[in-house]
Amino acid sequence: MTDGAGLTIGVLGSYGGRNLGDEAILTGLLADLRHQEPNARIIVFSRNPAHTALAHPDVEAVPWEGVSRVDSSAVLDRLDLLVLGGGGILYDKEARRYLRVVRVAQERGLPLLTYAVGVGPLSEGIDTGMVRETLGQATELTVRDQESRMVLEEAGLLNPITVTADPAFLLTPEEFPESWLREEGVPAGKQLVGLSVREPGRAAERLDVDGYHRLLAQISDFLVHRIDAYVLFVPMERDDIRHSHGVMSHMIAAERGRILHNDYSPRQVLGLMKHFDLAVGMRLHFLIFAAMMGTPFLPLPYAGKVFDLAQRLGVPALRGVEREVEGPLLAEVDRLWDERDQRANETARRVAAVCEQARGTSQVTRGVLESIRSRMLSAATA
Numbered sequence: 145m146t147d148g149a150g151l152t153i154g155v156l157g158s159y160g161g162r163n164l165g166d167e168a169i170l171t172g173l174l175a176d177l178r179h180q181e182p183n184a185r186i187i188v189f190s191r192n193p194a195h196t197a198l199a200h201p202d203v204e205a206v207p208w209e210g211v212s213r214v215d216s217s218a219v220l221d222r223l224d225l226l227v228l229g230g231g232g233i234l235y236d237k238e239a240r241r242y243l244r245v246v247r248v249a250q251e252r253g254l255p256l257l258t259y260a261v262g263v264g265p266l267s268e269g270i271d272t273g274m275v276r277e278t279l280g281q282a283t284e285l286t287v288r289d290q291e292s293r294m295v296l297e298e299a300g301l302l303n304p305i306t307v308t309a310d311p312a313f314l315l316t317p318e319e320f321p322e323s324w325l326r327e328e329g330v331p332a333g334k335q336l337v338g339l340s341v342r343e344p345g346r347a348a349e350r351l352d353v354d355g356y357h358r359l360l361a362q363i364s365d366f367l368v369h370r371i372d373a374y375v376l377f378v379p380m381e382r383d384d385i386r387h388s389h390g391v392m393s394h395m396i397a398a399e400r401g402r403i404l405h406n407d408y409s410p411r412q413v414l415g416l417m418k419h420f421d422l423a424v425g426m427r428l429h430f431l432i433f434a435a436m437m438g439t440p441f442l443p444l445p446y447a448g449k450v451f452d453l454a455q456r457l458g459v460p461a462l463r464g465v466e467r468e469v470e471g472p473l474l475a476e477v478d479r480l481w482d483e484r485d486q487r488a489n490e491t492a493r494r495v496a497a498v499c500e501q502a503r504g505t506s507q508v509t510r511g512v513l514e515s516i517r518s519r520m521l522s523a524a525t526a
Contacts, residue, residue, distance in 0.1 A: 150183030151224040151516060155259075156208065156245055158233050160192035163381040165312070165429030167199065168410035169230045172311035173259055174200060176506050177227075180513055187219065189245065199409070208245055220249045224516055225257060230288060230311045230505075232262030232449060239271040246278045256281065257512050260288040260308050260505045262449060264295035276300045284512050286505050289452045306508055309456075312410070312432050313502035320408075320415035328376070329402050335373040338417065338434065339364060340380060340425030341387040342446065351446055357387070359470055360444075361394035363424055366474050368397040371481060373421070377403045378413065380427040422481060428453060435459075435495050440484040442477055457494045 155173065158166045170188070177184060186203040190196035193205035206219055220226070226249045233242055246256060258279065266272045276299050279285060286306045287293050293305045322332070330336065341360060344351040364375045375395075377388035385403060392401045408416070410429075417423065417437035425431050426444045434441035435457055443461040445451040454461035460476055462469050480487075 150181050150185060151513065152185040152187065152222055153177060153181070154187045154189065154220065154223040154226045154249075155203075156189040156226060156228050156242060158191070158231050159188055160190035160196045160205070161381070162192070162195065164408075164410055164413060165380055165427060166231055168312040168315060168414075168429050168433075169260075169310065170196075170200070171410050172314035172502075173227070173230060174203065176311070176314060176509065178202075180506065180510055187223065189219075209241075213248060216245055216248050217252070220245075220252055220254060223249070223254055224520070225255050225512065227257050227259050227509075228282075229259035229261035229286075232264075232288075234261060234263040234271075234275055234292075235265055236268045236271050239266065240274050243271075243274040243278045247274070250278060250281055255283040255512065255516060257283055257509060258285045258287065259509070260286050260311050260502070261292065262288050263292035264448070266295050266299055272299045279303070283515075284508050286508050289449060289456075291448045291452050306504065307501070308505040308508070309498045309502035310428075310432060311502060311505065312429050313436065313499045314506075315411055315414055315436070317415035317418070317437065318409065318411040320412050320419065322419075324406070325376075325419060328404055328406065330374055330376055335371045335421045336419055337364070337367050337371075337373045337375045338420040338423040338425070338430070338439070339375050339377050339388075339391075340423075340427040340430035341377065341384055341391055342380070342426045343383040343387055353387070353390070357390040358394050359473070360391045360424075361396075362470055363473060363477055364391065364401065365396050366477060367422065367424075367481075368395075368400045370478065371421070373400070375401045376420075377401065378416070378425075378430055379404060380430055384427070422477075422484070424477065426450070435491065436499075438488060438492060438495075440480055440487065440491075442473075442480050444473075456498055457491055459491065 159170050188196050188203050188205045189208035190205045193207055196205035285303050286308045288310045293307050367373045379385045388403045392398045414433045417433045417439045420439045423434035423439050423441040428450055431443050443450050443454045445461050
């Protein structure tokens with residue numbers, strides 16, 4: 145930091161991969177940093193620097209995957225703080241990739257703040273050891289849920305750990321005009337259900353693709369006939385489009401299904417939620433968006449983070465998305481529709497509480513930034 149300039153802050157997370165959830169996290173995190181440190185120079189370590197720079201023209205985006213230690217060091221030497229997170233990035237086989245960068249930063253004495261990070265599962269020795277080593281030296285640790293704190297404690301972390309909430313809860317919506325729905329082939333005058341699917345991937349390796357496609361098709365057909373609805377699939381990343389088609393291929397009323405095709409920002413997709421009469425989904429940030437906009441929603445938990453969200457918001461959620469739970473799921477969808485008005489106030493109260501918890505990350509961040517500024521000022525005047 146030079147006289148009159150802000151701090152130089154690095155942000156390392158799962159950014160640039162065109163996942164709307166991760167981009168929502170980055171959008172909320174950057175807005176918070178700008179509020180705390182308006183003159184900051186922010187450098188985002190990205191999988192796709194060109195995409196990140198286009199989406200966020202006020203930051204510098206640099207690659208980190210496949211980058212040598214020497215080149216990483218050259219960027220890290222310019223920083224006053226490294227922010228790790230947010231999002232679920234510290235799990236087996238993936239944690240070690242991020243923490244190699246963190247380790248190089250810490251060798252240079254760079255302070256580390258974890259920003260509402262998600263942790264787990266952690267069972268492999270390499271990842272667990274690196275988490276214990278690097279996060280044990282962190283200036284502050286914030287995680288997005290209780291499960292992440294428990295995983296860190298089981299890994300041997302002795303530092304104080306603050307549980308906050310996902311940075312996406314800091315977002316404000318942008319307008320999603322009705323005309324955009326017409327362009328997407330959604331007719332006016334019908335009930336509209338939002339639906340979110342996901343690929344198996346590393347976060348849901350045990351997911352039976354054909355089974356869950358058929359299950360979601362059953363739910364979609366049920367809602368088409370129960371409330372005379374159209375179903376709009378909302379892809380949160382590119383591969384969701386293929387799985388949306390997979391679900392529609394099993395629908396009897398496939399002509400009532402639409403897939404959102406145009407590119408939208410996280411704030412615009414948040415604005416889209418107000419058009420839904422009901423939302424059913426697997427993706428965490430699709431569900432967060434529905435909750436924030438007061439849309440009645442049913443989570444389909446495939447991982448602990450989705451179940452944790454349901455618990456925090458007091459929303460019923462059956463474990464798993466197997467065909468065996470088809471009957472209970474349809475019954476819960478039916479109940480959700482009938483009780484949507486009665487549930488709305490309690491859900492809104494809980495959402496407000498979680499938004500306040502998300503702002504808790506800001507408070508921790510503020511303390512870290514103030515400490516860095518104070519230390520640098522003392523060094524400059526010594």
